[in-house]
Amino acid sequence: xxxxxxxxxxxxxxxxxxxxxxxxxxxxxxxxxxxxxxxxxxxxxxxxxxxxxxxxxxxxxxxxxxxxxxxxxxxxxxxxxxxxxxxxxxxxxxxxxxxxxxxxxxxxxxxxxxxxxxxxxxxxxxxxxxxxxxxxxxxxxxxxxxxxxxxxxxxxxxxxxxxxxxxxxxxxxxxxxxxxxxxxxxxxxxxxxxxxxxxxxxxxxxxxxxxxxxxxxxxxxxxxxxxxxxxxxxxxxxxxxxxxxxxxxxxxxxxxxxxxxxxxxxxxxxxxxxxxxxxxxxxxxxxxxxxxxxxxxxxxxxxxxxxxxxxxxxxxxxxxxxxxxxxxxxxxxxxx
Amino acid sequence: xxxxxxxxxxxxxxxxxxxxxxxxxxxxxxxxxxxxxxxxxxxxxxxxxxxxxxxxxxxxxxxxxxxxxxxxxxxxxxxxxxxxxxxxxxxxxxxxxxxxxxxxxxxxxxxxxxxxxxxxxxxxxxxxxxxxxxxxxxxxxxxxxxxxxxxxxxxxxxxxxxxxxxxxxxxxxxxxxxxxxxxxxxxxxxxxxxxxxxxxxxxxxxxxxxxxxxxxxxxxxxxxxxxxxxxxxxxxxxxxxxxxxxxxxxxxxxxxxxxxxxxxxxxxxxxxxxxxxxxxxxxxxxxxxxxxxxxxxxxxxxxxxxxxxxxxxxxxxxxx
Numbered sequence: 001x002x003x004x005x006x007x008x009x010x011x012x013x014x015x016x017x018x019x020x021x022x023x024x025x026x027x028x029x030x031x032x033x034x035x036x037x038x039x040x041x042x043x044x045x046x047x048x049x050x051x052x053x054x055x056x057x058x059x060x061x062x063x064x065x066x067x068x069x070x071x072x073x074x075x076x077x078x079x080x081x082x083x084x085x086x087x088x089x090x091x092x093x094x095x096x097x098x099x100x101x102x103x104x105x106x107x108x109x110x111x112x113x114x115x116x117x118x119x120x121x122x123x124x125x126x127x128x129x130x131x132x133x134x135x136x137x138x139x140x141x142x143x144x145x146x147x148x149x150x151x152x153x154x155x156x157x158x159x160x161x162x163x164x165x166x167x168x169x170x171x172x173x174x175x176x177x178x179x180x181x182x183x184x185x186x187x188x189x190x191x192x193x194x195x196x197x198x199x200x201x202x203x204x205x206x207x208x209x210x211x212x213x214x215x216x217x218x219x220x221x222x223x224x225x226x227x228x229x230x231x232x233x234x235x236x237x238x239x240x241x242x243x244x245x246x247x248x249x250x251x252x253x254x255x256x257x258x259x260x261x262x263x264x265x266x267x268x269x270x271x272x273x274x275x276x277x278x279x280x281x282x283x284x285x286x287x288x289x290x291x292x293x294x295x296x297x298x299x300x301x302x303x304x305x306x307x308x309x310x311x312x313x314x315x316x317x318x319x320x321x322x323x324x325x326x327x328x329x330x331x332x333x334x335x336x
Numbered sequence: 337x338x339x340x341x342x343x344x345x346x347x348x349x350x351x352x353x354x355x356x357x358x359x360x361x362x363x364x365x366x367x368x369x370x371x372x373x374x375x376x377x378x379x380x381x382x383x384x385x386x387x388x389x390x391x392x393x394x395x396x397x398x399x400x401x402x403x404x405x406x407x408x409x410x411x412x413x414x415x416x417x418x419x420x421x422x423x424x425x426x427x428x429x430x431x432x433x434x435x436x437x438x439x440x441x442x443x444x445x446x447x448x449x450x451x452x453x454x455x456x457x458x459x460x461x462x463x464x465x466x467x468x469x470x471x472x473x474x475x476x477x478x479x480x481x482x483x484x485x486x487x488x489x490x491x492x493x494x495x496x497x498x499x500x501x502x503x504x505x506x507x508x509x510x511x512x513x514x515x516x517x518x519x520x521x522x523x524x525x526x527x528x529x530x531x532x533x534x535x536x537x538x539x540x541x542x543x544x545x546x547x548x549x550x551x552x553x554x555x556x557x558x559x560x561x562x563x564x565x566x567x568x569x570x571x572x573x574x575x576x577x578x579x580x581x582x583x584x585x586x587x588x589x590x591x592x593x594x595x596x597x598x599x600x601x602x603x604x605x606x607x608x609x610x611x612x613x614x615x616x617x618x619x620x621x622x623x624x625x626x627x628x629x630x631x632x633x634x635x636x637x638x639x640x641x642x643x644x645x646x647x648x649x650x651x652x653x654x655x656x
Contacts, residue, residue, distance in 0.1 A: 050519040167609050195382040196546060196590040201608035203592075222519065225549075225592035252594045266524035268553035270596050274376075274572045276553065280528050281521040284489055 011038035012216045013062070013080055013101070013184050019073035020054075020061055022288065028071070030291035031057045033240040036315070039184065044210055044217040046227030046248060049237035050285040055220045056106075058237070059188045062218075063103055064093045080184070098129045102182035104206075106189040108169035112161040118145070118172045119157025125179045144175040148205055167198035171205065178209060184216045185209075192222070203230050224267060228252055233322075236260045239286050239296035242315055244325040256318065256330035259297045295328070305329050341409035342370040343508055343540040344394065344427075349403035351389040361614050363389040365564035366403070371508075376534065376541040378555030378572070380548060380587065382610055386564040387544045388432075391512045394542070395429050396420060407508065425455040425504035432513035434493035438485040444496045445471070445481030451503040470499045474529060491522035495529070502533065510542045515550060527554060548591050552576055557646065560584045563613050563621040566640060570647045580649040580656045583622050603627055620652065628653060
């Protein structure tokens with residue numbers, strides 16, 4: 001299908017030039033650096049990167065849950081439809097949460113209330129945001145648990161989080177997030193704490209819900225395989241910046257940014273015989289630091305230019321307008 | 337016993353834990369396998385299937401409830417404490433959580449060097465020198481000798497653990513999920529380091545992991561475990577080309593990689609999660625989740641049978 005920007009629907013969510021700084025005794029650390037992207041209805045965006053690259057901070061910024069002491073740059077915008085969520089008072093923001101944008105967290109045990117039954121937690125959201133009567137909300141909670149594949153939902157609704165397995169808890173968290181029919185679902189590493197078989201089932205559920213309800217979904221993960229297989233589009237983050245954004249089907253086959261290329265090469269593949277050497281990236285992912293100029297990947301890059309140290313490469317599209325990358329000396333070539 | 341015994345042979349190993357006064361949890365319910373010299377055996381399965389219990393039983397930390405652990409033909413469960421202490425330096429272990437496996441109050445150099453105090457009676461200066469040499473051999477800066485673990489990253493702590501394990505020149509290395517808490521780029525570094533050290537020191541490795549793609553890349557043979565029992569053991573390439581046990585197929589199908597999606601069969605587990613190991617199902621333990629199960633599976637436990645060169649499977653109706 002040919003891409004034409006005029007035909008693209010108006011985005012549900014549009015992030016513009018989002019930078020976030022954390023004030024510490026080491027100075028103002030830049031945890032997000034000029035992040036921009038948009039998400040349209042019915043599409044999913046995978047955000048991948050190694051720990052400390054700013055994935056979680058980005059999720060929190062979108063839903064107004066940044067830690068105290070975090071400073072957002074002045075020219076940043078987080079547009080949800082026609083509303084800029086940045087600078088919105090807490091009261092107004094609460095109207096957007098759950099109804100407009102909902103979130104599923106990495107660890108369901110710590111995001112669920114341990115002294116409240118699963119059913120009541122879901123019902124609470126409905127009473128709060130949908131002004132439902134408690135009785136109706138409880139009935140709806142059981143329906144939701146059924147919809148996310150919880151067996152014996154009536155019995156489970158009366159149970160507490162500690163009585164459930166990790167996969168079951170994550171289903172409860174998903175049911176709570178979906179309870180008010182959000183337009184955007186942000187899932188922050190929803191399967192990292194789960195076994196591979198359970199991971200499959202939870203991702204199947206998320207994708208099915210996203211398709212059925214035509215939500216926009218942001219799936220944050222450190223696993224490039226999941227992003228490639230489970231999303232429409234992938235944004236790769238490094239040191240607080242998006243360094244490459246591309247259609248998911250290109251992720252394992254045609255990338256331009258050397259960091260993405262090296263990451264893909266570092267993943268153990270199925271088609272290689274045992275003991276085949278992996279290509280590795282020397283060094284470690286950088287910790288958040290005071291903002292500097294130049295490409296953050298420069299010290300680990302195997303094809304650096306003089307320019308890479310001096311000038312920060314902008315995130316720009318190549319011939320394919322759907323494929324943006326931030327590199328002065330990209331790998332590979334133009335093409336599908 | 338054959339003329340050249342395997343480096344490690346496990347016979348009918350059982351590990352049980354007490355749960356309260358009457359109940360007990362059978363984490364490992366009688367498994368047998370062997371690892372030959374220079375071989376890397378992968379042990380895979382979901383969490384709670386008993387992988388780590390097997391590792392600890394091999395290390396005699398604590399000794400298993402039942403069964404034999406033969407290390408070069410010598411039964412570690414039978415030898416006296418003095419002999420076990422003599423043997424210990426020849427089998428070493430790397431733990432999953434590298435940060436908590438190191439003493440936070442000790443300098444990492446000390447943690448590496450102390451391995452030698454138990455075995456060689458070397459003066460301290462020489463021990464420290466050997467520790468520094470080992471640090472650079474595993475890709476660490478010897479200047480970090482005086483650091484404490486909290487100053488180092490997860491990947492560096494994992495290198496410290498590897499250095500510590502290799503100080504005594506072991507023959508067998510038991511790695512319990514050595515890369516599962518690491519980032520992709522660091523995971524690749526550690527896997528590469530383990531491969532280099534394996535060839536340089538002629539190590540025999542038991543590699544425990546839940547990541548099938550990693551196992552495919554580092555192991556010669558794979559043993560698949562489910563609820564305390566072995567389902568299948570097979571040479572790696574043969575297993576991935578054509579798994580014989582439905583559970584192996586389920587695990588392989590769950591690998592989230594683009595090239596895997598197009599190739600996979602449509603065999604998937606019926607329920608996402610395994611039943612509790614406290615009360616395992618009768619008959620074949622996998623029958624409650626097996627898409628191909630028949631009446632016989634719930635009635636009779638399948639014995640483990642040889643079905644090809646180096647291949648064993650415990651299934652009434654194997655896929656081969």
